[in-house]
Amino acid sequence: AAAKSNASNSRYLSFSLCYILYNSLMAFVAAMITAIASVVSVLLLRAVWVTLSCYFLTPMRIRRTMAAQGVHGPPPRPLVGNLRQVSALVAEANAGDMTSLS
Template identity: 50%
Template sequence: MAMVVLATLLVVFISLLFRVAYDTISCYWLTPRRIKKVMEKQGVRGPKPRPLTGNIMEMTSLVSKSTAKDMNHIDHDIVGRLLPHYVTWSQQYGKHISSQS
């Protein structure tokens, strides 16, 4: 009886371990690769992301630099201040122009 319980617990533990491993690999490796392929097929290019953190560190650095100083004047065009990575990467990689048929 005790052996059956231990064997059942072992099977449950191993299946849980495989599930966690698959979810982790899927989240941090498979899904980002799939999204990148889909975007490249659409003509969207960008910087190469790092494992686990992606481009968050670069984005954070650009945002902190752009918001470190006060604005000279009030302007409704705040993309360059709040999303400097978008402006920088658009200039570096080009804007995506969709072709409509």
């Protein structure tokens, strides 16, 4: 009876050790998933902030500063800005001869 009790205790100890290791592994996996999700969230928020700053906040600040100095122009379109107007002005400037240099 003692040998059977000892084997039963050994089996119980083995089962509880596996249970503890399994729970520890699951806790580790959950912590790693949380850490990875946090890093991805921070990187995504950083990308959103850089994009917002580059395409919206900085041009708005520059337009406001230039308007305060009396410089006005056509409102820019998203992503392309005033490329058509600028290229038309450059083409017009380069179309004729420079009489002041002749």
